[in-house]
Amino acid sequence: MTEGRRERHKADTRRALEEAALRRFAAEGYDATSVGAIAADAGVSARTFFRYFATKDEVLDMGRLERQGELRAVVAAASGTGSAVVRAAVLHLAEGFAGDRERIALRQRAAATSPVLRGRLFDTFASWEHALASALTARGAADADVLAAAGIAVFRVATASWVDRGGSLPDLVGRGFDALGSSA
Structure with a gap:
């Protein structure tokens, strides 16, 4: 993967995680939303979530x-x-x-x-x-x-x-x- 593709992939993954989290938070509430559910909605692992965000609330950054x-x-x-x-x-x-x-x-x-x-x-x-x-x-x-x-x-x-x-x-x-x- 070239540097440009890699950076685009990272940006796309970050955006997918953010959008999944926001949708879940809006529908179910922050406290009821797990990182695992957010990651699953974005098609990645919970471990991947933490490569992009240190905490669940950081999604609103x-x-x-x-x-x-x-x-x-x-x-x-x-x-x-x-x-x-x-x-x-x-x-x-x-x-x-x-x-x-x-x-x-x-x-x-x-x-x-x-x-x-x-x-x-x-x-x-x-x-x-x-x-x-x-x-x-x-x-x-x-x-x-x-x-x-x-x-x-x-x-x-x-x-x-x-x-x-x-x-x-x-x-x-x-x-x-x-x-x-x-x-x-």
């Missing part, structure tokens, strides 16, 4: 570390003031999820079944907020923590609206910033 890096990179490359930079970073985040509405909806239904999963989502959002605030602080932005918290809050609310009503996630994020009076 949403590319946490990759997204943190993307937020930092957008902030570092952006021009403008604090609020405009936050808007650009959060719009970038939204664009990364824009084609994944059904999967995000499934993730939210799964999280509703367990405080563990809701905590995992909260932790992911908090990590993005921290990455954003750190990158803004490195640029010398005043009120970096407040700007980052507002930006991630806009993302969370826009995402919930998008899952419920459809439309364009980036447009909803933009409207959220407009409602806060942020400049582009």
Whole structure:
């Protein structure tokens, strides 16, 4: 298997495990779902599951570390003031999820079944907020923590609206910033 095929296979396996877990969590609840059942649904062994995820709740990770890096990179490359930079970073985040509405909806239904999963989502959002605030602080932005918290809050609310009503996630994020009076 060539390196490209191997990486695609790994990505496909990870996605299959994630989707199987989310479906099971949403249908049966987090606590009632075993790793063995998730692995069987994805056509792999439980041992394989643990090559991709350290714990069952890690399935809700949403590319946490990759997204943190993307937020930092957008902030570092952006021009403008604090609020405009936050808007650009959060719009970038939204664009990364824009084609994944059904999967995000499934993730939210799964999280509703367990405080563990809701905590995992909260932790992911908090990590993005921290990455954003750190990158803004490195640029010398005043009120970096407040700007980052507002930006991630806009993302969370826009995402919930998008899952419920459809439309364009980036447009909803933009409207959220407009409602806060942020400049582009």
